[in-house]
Amino acid sequence: MAELHVYAAEITASFTILLTPATAQVAALLKQAQEIFEPLPKDMASGEFPTTREHVELGRSLFFDPD
Numbered sequence: 001m002a003e004l005h006v007y008a009a010e011i012t013a014s015f016t017i018l019l020t021p022a023t024a025q026v027a028a029l030l031k032q033a034q035e036i037f038e039p040l041p042k043d044m045a046s047g048e049f050p051t052t053r054e055h056v057e058l059g060r061s062l063f064f065d066p067d
Contacts, residue, residue: 045051 043051049055
Protein backbone atom coordinates (compact mmCIF):
# COMPACT_ATOMS: atom_id res chain seq x y z
CA MET A 1 0.00 0.00 0.00
CA ALA A 2 2.90 2.34 0.75
CA GLU A 3 4.23 1.74 -2.77
CA LEU A 4 0.92 2.96 -4.19
CA HIS A 5 1.27 6.26 -2.33
CA VAL A 6 4.82 6.66 -3.62
CA TYR A 7 3.73 6.01 -7.20
CA ALA A 8 0.82 8.43 -6.86
CA ALA A 9 3.14 11.13 -5.53
CA GLU A 10 5.62 10.54 -8.38
CA ILE A 11 2.86 10.72 -11.01
CA THR A 12 1.48 13.91 -9.48
CA ALA A 13 4.93 15.50 -9.44
CA SER A 14 5.52 14.47 -13.06
CA PHE A 15 2.26 16.01 -14.23
CA THR A 16 2.98 19.20 -12.31
CA ILE A 17 6.37 19.50 -13.98
CA LEU A 18 4.91 18.76 -17.43
CA LEU A 19 1.97 21.14 -17.11
CA THR A 20 3.85 24.16 -15.74
CA PRO A 21 5.46 25.19 -19.08
CA ALA A 22 2.16 24.63 -20.92
CA THR A 23 0.35 26.86 -18.43
CA ALA A 24 2.91 29.61 -18.97
CA GLN A 25 2.51 29.28 -22.75
CA VAL A 26 -1.28 29.47 -22.48
CA ALA A 27 -1.05 32.57 -20.29
CA ALA A 28 1.34 34.25 -22.76
CA LEU A 29 -0.93 33.39 -25.68
CA LEU A 30 -3.98 34.75 -23.86
CA LYS A 31 -2.17 37.99 -23.07
CA GLN A 32 -1.12 38.37 -26.72
CA ALA A 33 -4.69 37.74 -27.93
CA GLN A 34 -6.09 40.29 -25.48
CA GLU A 35 -3.66 42.90 -26.82
CA ILE A 36 -4.73 42.23 -30.42
CA PHE A 37 -8.49 41.71 -30.09
CA GLU A 38 -11.13 43.82 -28.37
CA PRO A 39 -14.19 42.35 -26.64
CA LEU A 40 -17.34 42.19 -28.75
CA PRO A 41 -20.04 44.72 -27.88
CA LYS A 42 -23.05 43.43 -25.98
CA ASP A 43 -25.36 44.69 -28.72
CA MET A 44 -24.27 44.30 -32.34
CA ALA A 45 -27.08 46.50 -33.68
CA SER A 46 -26.26 49.85 -35.23
CA GLY A 47 -28.23 52.71 -36.71
CA GLU A 48 -27.67 51.25 -40.16
CA PHE A 49 -28.48 47.66 -39.12
CA PRO A 50 -30.94 47.66 -36.20
CA THR A 51 -32.01 44.42 -34.52
CA THR A 52 -35.48 43.51 -35.72
CA ARG A 53 -37.72 40.53 -35.08
CA GLU A 54 -37.22 39.46 -38.71
CA HIS A 55 -33.42 39.51 -38.35
CA VAL A 56 -33.62 37.45 -35.16
CA GLU A 57 -35.94 34.88 -36.78
CA LEU A 58 -33.66 34.67 -39.84
CA GLY A 59 -30.62 34.19 -37.62
CA ARG A 60 -32.31 31.42 -35.67
CA SER A 61 -33.47 29.63 -38.79
CA LEU A 62 -29.97 29.82 -40.32
CA PHE A 63 -28.24 28.76 -37.11
CA PHE A 64 -30.50 25.78 -36.55
CA ASP A 65 -30.69 24.76 -40.23
CA PRO A 66 -29.90 21.03 -40.35
CA ASP A 67 -28.55 21.15 -43.91
